[in-house]
Amino acid sequence: xNLICIVEQIRKAIEENEALGYSKEENYTIEQWVRLWxxxxxxxxxxxxxxxxxESFIEIYIVxxxxxxxxxxxxxxxxxxxxxDLKNTPKKSQNGFLSSKTVKEIFGVLKLAMKQxxxxxxxxxxxxxxxxLPKIEKKERHVLPIEKMSEYLSLAKxxxxxxxxxxxxxxxxxxxxxxxxxxxxxxxxxCELSITKGVSRTSDGLEVSTPKTRNSIRTITITPEAVxxxxxxxxxxxxxxxxxxxxxxxxxxxxxxxxxxxKRIAKRIGEEGLSFHDLRHTYTTNSIMAGVDIxxxxxxxxxxxxxxxxxxYSHVTNGMKKEAANQMSQFMQS
Numbered sequence: 001x002n003l004i005c006i007v008e009q010i011r012k013a014i015e016e017n018e019a020l021g022y023s024k025e026e027n028y029t030i031e032q033w034v035r036l037w038x039x040x041x042x043x044x045x046x047x048x049x050x051x052x053x054x055e056s057f058i059e060i061y062i063v064x065x066x067x068x069x070x071x072x073x074x075x076x077x078x079x080x081x082x083x084x085d086l087k088n089t090p091k092k093s094q095n096g097f098l099s100s101k102t103v104k105e106i107f108g109v110l111k112l113a114m115k116q117x118x119x120x121x122x123x124x125x126x127x128x129x130x131x132x133l134p135k136i137e138k139k140e141r142h143v144l145p146i147e148k149m150s151e152y153l154s155l156a157k158x159x160x161x162x163x164x165x166x167x168x169x170x171x172x173x174x175x176x177x178x179x180x181x182x183x184x185x186x187x188x189x190x191c192e193l194s195i196t197k198g199v200s201r202t203s204d205g206l207e208v209s210t211p212k213t214r215n216s217i218r219t220i221t222i223t224p225e226a227v228x229x230x231x232x233x234x235x236x237x238x239x240x241x242x243x244x245x246x247x248x249x250x251x252x253x254x255x256x257x258x259x260x261x262x263k264r265i266a267k268r269i270g271e272e273g274l275s276f277h278d279l280r281h282t283y284t285t286n287s288i289m290a291g292v293d294i295x296x297x298x299x300x301x302x303x304x305x306x307x308x309x310x311x312x313y314s315h316v317t318n319g320m321k322k323e324a325a326n327q328m329s330q331f332m333q334s
Contacts (some may be wrong), residue, residue, distance in 0.1 A: 028122065030074060031067030034058055037113040048202045057106045071117060076127045083107055087134055096309055100134040107133060107270065109333040143168070148269050155265045163229040164244050165256070165265075165279070170226050172283030172301055175276055176200050179253050180192075180208050181243035183234050191227050194219050195302065201254055206252045216302040284309070 028036070038058060043051050051192030056089055066074070066082055086103045090096070098106075111128035118126050144152060149169070156165040167180060185194045195218050197208050211217055230243065246253045259276045266274040280301075289298050298306040 006078045013273040014222050026072045029067060030069050030071055031063045031174045032115060034062055034113045038118050041116055048207060049200045049225055052203050054109050061106050062110055072123055073320055074127050076130060079128045080131045083131055083133060100136045102134050123237045141281045142278040143285045144271065144274060144279065151269050152265060159261060161261055166229055167226050169283055170223050171220060172280040174198060175255050175258060179244060180239045183243055186230055188227055191222055191224060192219050193222050198257060213304060215304045218299060218302055220300050
């Protein structure tokens with residue numbers, strides 16, 4: 001590239017920045033910088049679903065709350081105040097305030113933008129470093145009681161969802177992973193199922209994409225009963241490559257539609273607080289109680305390592321430890 005081309009590119013970049021309202025001195029406001037950072041550095045390198053979420057954090061929280069502050073005037077105290085204000089911010093579509101997890105995610109976007117500002121020499125240091133974030137509270141894990149499982153599956157069968165919900169209860173797949181399954185992912189002879197992708201909703205509609213981490217790409221062994229049900233399901237639409245196609249369009253099912261069916265079934269059996277994701281917890285809890293080793297279970301779930309599984313389900317393993325101690329006590333007494 002010759003000098004003339006380089007000069008021309010610089011000139012165009014300056015004109016584009018001025019059109020967006022950025023000054024030649026690069027005296028950005030946080031609104032200007034975060035939007036520029038997201039457009040140039042972040043958006044081109046991440047998945048569309050992640051980009052949509054980050055952009056919503058920027059436009060709904062960062063820009064309205066601190067967008068007019070000059071980038072070079074933003075201090076650690078201002079950053080900490082932003083965190084404190086987020087903790088007291090009502091949710092947009094629900095009752096209550098933003099969760100600690102959401103606060104951490106929003107602040108994480110701002111921190112990344114500030115990190116790049118340091119690299120670009122817009123600021124001398126990252127004012128978000130050293131701030132105190134709220135502790136993430138562990139959510140109570142709901143599981144489908146064993147005594148209600150038969151009734152749950154009977155109601156699923158009435159609605160034509162038995163293969164899907166039976167598979168979920170015996171594998172603990174993520175909702176998007178289930179809906180992205182294709183017939184070619186199943187090896188009927190070996191009872192093996194390949195998990196390589198997931199369905200998610202983006203600004204452009206439903207999209208199939210590869211998982212965020214390589215651990216989510218895995219092959220699991222399913223029960224012969226699950227294989228039999230999947231074969232029956234495929235026979236209903238033999239020319240469709242999807243395992244669970246939409247009955248209306250023949251294409252991808254909307255993940256929210258599956259959750260709505262589940263909610264209606266859960267309500268019928270008196271388990272209103274049970275989410276579809278809780279079926280994943282049900283599978284994991286039952287597997288631990290049945291004695292499945294944590295390493296195997298972690299791989300089936302697509303976790304990065306067994307420690308993540310142990311941390312999430314510590315309440316189950318702690319209960320089993322107490323039960324083991326009680327059994328040992330009874331044994332010694334006898």
